[in-house]
Amino acid sequence: MTVQPLILIASLLAGTAAASAAQPPATTLEPVLVTATLRPMPAAARPGGVTVLDAEDVREAAVVHLEELLPQLPSLSWAGASSRPRYFQLRGIGELEQYQGAPNPSIGFLVDELDFSGIGMIASTFDVEQVEVLRGPQGTRYGANALGGLIKVKTREPVAQREFSTEATVGDDGLWSLGAVAGGPLALEAGLEGAWRAVLERATSDGFRRNLYLGRNDTNGRDEMTARLRFRLGDPGGRRADLSFLYADFDNRYDAFAIDNGFDTLSDRPGRDAQRSTGASLDLAWPLAGGGELRSITGAAASDIVASFDGDWGNERDWGAAGPYDFFSETRRTRRTLSEDLRYSGSAGAAVPWIAGVWLQRLEEDNRVADDGRYLGDAFVRVLDSRYRATSAAAYGQADVALAPATTLTIGLRAEQRDARYADTDGIRFDPRDRMWGGELSLVHRLAGAHSLWTSVARGYRAGGFNIGTSVPEDRQQFDAEYLWSVEAGWKGADATGRLRADVNLYYMERRHPQVSTSLQLDPEDPLTFMFLTDNAGGGEARGLESSAAVRAGERLEFEAMLSWMESRYEDYRFGDRDLEGREFAHAPEWKMALAATWRHPGGWMARLDLSGEAGFYFDTSHDRRAGSRFLANLRTGYEAERWSADVWVRNLLDERYPVRGFYFGNEPPDFPTTLYLRWGDPRQFGLTARYSF
Template sequence: MRTKLSIVALAVSCSVQAQDIETITVNADFRDADIARLPSSVTVVDTARMQEQGGEHFEDVLKNIPNLSWAGATSRPRYFQIRGVGEQEEYQGAPNASVGFIVDDIDLSGIGMAASLFDLQQVEVLRGPQGTRYGANALAGVIYVKSNDPTEQFEAGTEVSLGEDDLVSVGAYAGGSLSDTLLYRASLQQTQQNGFRDNLYLGRDDTNERDELTGRLKLRWLASDNLTADLTLLHADLDNGYDAWTLDNNGFDTLTDQPGEDSQATTGASLKLNWAASSAVSLVSITGLADTEARHAYDGDWANPAYWSNLQCEDWETGAAVPCQYDYWWDKDQQRTTYSQELRLVSGEQGRIFAGTTDWLVGAYAMKLEESNDLESFYNGWEDVFLKSDYEATNSAIFAQLDSELGQWLFSAGLRIEHRSSDYSDDSGESFSPSETMWGGHLSASRYLGDRHLGYLRIARGYKAGGFNMDVPADLPGAKEFEDETLYNYEIGVKSGWLEGALSTTVALFYMDRQDQQVEASVQDPNNPQRFFLYTTNATGSTSYGLEADFSWALTANLELYGSLGLLDASYDDYIYNDKYGTPIDLSGRELAHSPSYQFNLGASYRHDLGWFANLVANGQDSFYYSDSATSNAESDSYVLWNTKLGYEAERWALYLWGRNLTDEKYGVRGFTFGNEPNDGWQDHLYVRYGDPRQFGLTFRYDYF
């Protein structure tokens, strides 16, 4: 039974009063902002929390972040949902992300797999539309991943993890000064494991393997007292398998004869220049580049010729029972390059306006994305879909923001105007060239409520560009193009400190009005049952409301409790569409996909004076619909995952024993409902991909300083 949002919200508002604000800097905003003064619902997972809980990939910290979900259609998280808003997959190209994903100022929105946890400073999640700062790529919010910066003092270290599923992870970092004005930091990590699947047909346990290499190099040039240049180079090579689906939904014993692949090689760079031209104004320039080659391929029949030939199917011509023949292969190669440039003028101490009460900034932004896709699929050895396409999108924007401090009140107002044009063509003769101008922004007011409390109100408008669908039936009404959408977010929150800073809490309530919502729909071809079409269309809209809260409580010098809670009610307003048989389907009032009504995180960390360490954390969430479609009207199960980490920490080294998913919970991360079994006449069934089972391992860390 689903938790009633109003009841739980009342309980939380009574028990969690507000938050003590630690001095945590949020780098994703225009100015590096103290989280205590930022009038928005933000979660920051810092180095200490990541090390306490362990893990190798960004996926391992997701459950610390309230109202953030991901759709497990890939080997690592690529498609995110914040407060129920976001994509679940993207099969054919023409990307158009709802959640921004930025790694060290390199825009990886829509291809977020390249995010190792090794040598990270923090992960920041800004919930709600970030129209002023990020524009069209941040309708739902932004995920910003920041690695450790160079330091003047020499630092170096290594970390090795060994675990079940043949896990081997090795990482090393080093940093310091190359000269009086040039600092560096370099890190490298290689992770390998089998992927928790046994292919019974091939007799292999590595067909779903993870083979991931991530390297970073950061240089900081202190060119003068007024000019600093930060250069980041990133290379991530994920050579992962993809053999994650089973016909019987056991989840971990596969039967494919052609295991798939989900690989991604990303090379990126960012250059940030900060020039204090005077005490009145600074110029900030951020240049970004990302080049990605990716392949996503899978065995679509999820079995092998011997399996199907042992089953009986009806011959379409004679009606007689004959051995089944079913073989389907889907394969897409993708090449994407993204260039971005942002310039902004930012006021300094002497540049404030309105009698010295108001900081200001103005700026311009340009981005060009180029993508080519080579898609091919085969059915029983025959060509099914062959499509080569080229896509290009150009965004240009201007923006401005004012931040005023009037006594105990803080006010912020921002506006962004953005133009987007795109061109698409493919070898089937399809071509599109949509163009549109959009706008977004925010208004906020916050006030100090005593020395340790800050309350705020925020209104924000976000937007997302429209687009088009490829390779959909010509007789599907309105399926070729879809319109842009907008989202209005209303938020009220309190950030406070208690017990002289020992207890910190945050609480935020939000209401979102999403208009002309873009949703993923699907149609299965009645004349070719093994083939189905995924396309995007506009629903009338949806309404979401809920709560986000977190706390951190240092009970003693050795013991800390922490936790977070996300509550969400996200549902369609009015949404009716026709299914593959032309039958009207009414989803009005139904919850959005991947929108669990609650998510929680509760943990405790203990450090003994003699060096002993222990961490225990529980992560849980409610059930959710897998897709925004009547053919996928099935829900996941609710679940709770328990993780622990025990060890000993000396001055320069540490040794840990860790366990993840201690109770071996079987939990779904993605599901599809469609016909994929010819022996029963292609009847619709729910097929579920499950998250990682129980795993134990050891981690050794050594730091030189």
């Protein structure tokens, strides 16, 4: 284990706190509220690992997308097998890709109240109020879709004041974006109050690749449009209705890999990574006699996805005498979801505040996978159509028991059943049924001042599933449900002036029958036999530490710091001739850190420096190749007035070259040597952003 970065960040955390104590009373930190829980609650009061990036963090640390915020979030990684992050890992748990098979996410992903778990690439940061990350199993609230944790992107709510604002960004790599926000009160009959908010944004860029064969620099480009419309209605009696609509059209191209692991590609048929999603949610709340509340959250979403790629990353001209060699794959996926969450909350002032609810979801997904290719004289075309339907139902409850004036025990439990059906044109059919349960037991003890100690035991779960394809070995066609036990303990606190807050927590996780994404090449001399599948290991465990701190050091300076550390290992897992006993999880770096320093002058000038780093990690379970450690720096400086602001920014200031995904297989004729192929993260980028509010 490399300890120097850990010592450095720990020293900076301690030094930040000491500097705070030496400052006279100054501007305080804003309180942070978590909304992804059954009851909204301050982050400082919630047991468990949670991080919330507020609107200021989002605006200053990101340019256009959630991807730019991920280095600031502890214990969170992502696998770069798509143009934007879709596949997340929290504490080493999460998918690496979904090239085939049924949807079965282990990291939940919400945009407001709409569930996009497993397809979360449509995460624009324009007009976002905050980003919430809940680490560890969320068995009571979210069940099977949040075995490893949850990410929620919360957009700004409608307000009664009239508002209109615009934002524009330009940068190198052909980047430009333009967004507008409008909102204000609704004209309603007497006794009703209402507001609306409309958002429209589009962002495009070239994608940092140059295709030498086609003579183009946009074959990996991004073209992303987001529109949102929200309404809020209420009456003096406390009844409330929130109606939200979302439309996102991300029409991105995909040409990210090169045979020589560079930024110049040779593909003759570049791919596409597009997602068009529409969604609507209705959140109703009715206060009841005795202080209780009945709440209904209904959500519906439809997504059309195209994921295609040039599998040989080359062309007939450059293969020369080693060809002809050509491979192209396209997956067209449609997903439809409809969900209802109905819950009753007892009075928050009752002796034992409690919540009970039922949750229903219908998920339908259709896929068409079309592969074509040839090597030497052999050509093939393969089309697979599949149909997946799943109905999930759950009942859950939670109660808060005051054991003493300063000590609260929270008990949560959830029981869930999933019935699924799968059929495809290869004649494969599965009808799995899973009955699962999970929950949480947590204890919070409030100390003097704004300090608390907490501990929790949680159980999460993820439904079993199946691997498709006639070439899948019979003993690998189905895999079992996974269960996760997590034990955590920690401290959260703030100083009396409100200028410093910090937290630290320790955790231990035991995975039972962990689902492991892997891949294999059936014929070492034929890359067209490369396939992906999911398998069960006998077990696995992880232990770690997570800590963060924020301080206002006077009126002009604010510092934020984050550190996470983790050890993980598989138990009793063999795949072919590979024995992974004791090996780390894939995409699970041992440590991760981030520092942010923000300076604001009373005259309006500002500057922000973000530093982040993480240890190396294994790319996959099918091989032992690793990414190296990385350190990134971002800088933003500008001027803020009452109605307008302008700032210049640099991302990846030091132009660090770092991989976000790696595959290890043979893809170069005629000998097809096994090689590590890398997809690189974005290089250095400069830009300018301007905002104006009317």
